[in-house]
Amino acid sequence: MESLHVYSVLVVLFLTCGAVMATKENDQIIKENNYETKMGLPCVLEAFPSIFKTGSIFNKCCGELVVLGKVCHSALVKRTLENPLFKDLSPATIIAKSIQTWNNCLALIDSPFPSA
Template identity: 80%
Template sequence: MAMKENDQIIKENNCGTKMGLLYVLEAFTAIFKIGSISNNCCSELVMLGKVCNSTLVKRTLENPLFKDLNTVTIIAKSIETWNNFLALIDSPSPSA
C-alpha cells in the first residue's frame, strides 16, 4: 500500500520531472552511498521540495534491490542531507 501512496505523491507533485538526471544521480549517490553534492545540485534538490525528496527516498527503499540497506540510516542521512542543503542555500554568499 505504501508504494502506491508514494507513487501518488510523486505523480501529484511532479517529482519525477522537476530535476535533471545528472542531479538525481548525484543526490542518490550522496544519500544512498558516499559522495558529495554540488551547489547546483543542492539548489535543484531544494527547488524539488522536501515532500518530493522524502517520498523519492522512501520509494527507492521499497525497491527490492535496496532491501539490504538500513532504512533508518538512509532516512536519517536523507534528513541530514536535506538540512545541509537548506543551510547552504540560506547562508549568505561571501563578499567578492
C-alpha cells in the same frame, strides 16, 4: 567507468521504478506532482550517492533538490527503499542520511558564501 554505469542504472531505477512496489501514498505524491522529471539527471547523479552511498551534493544540485521540496524528496527516498534492489540497506540509516542531505542543502543555499 563501471561505477558511472552502476550509478546510471541506479538513477534510472530511482526515477522510474516502483510504480507497482511503491506505497500508494508515496506513489501518488510523486505522480500527482510530476516530481520524477523536475530534477536534472546530473543533479540526480549527484544527490543519489549522497543519500544511498557516500558522496556530496553541491550548491547547484542542492538548489534543485530544495526546489522539489521536502515532501517530494522524502517520497522519492521512501519509494526507492521499497525496491528489492535496496533490501540490504538500513532504512533508518538511509532516512537519516536523507534528512542530513536535505538539511545540508538548506544550509548551503542559505549560506552567504555558497560553494561551487
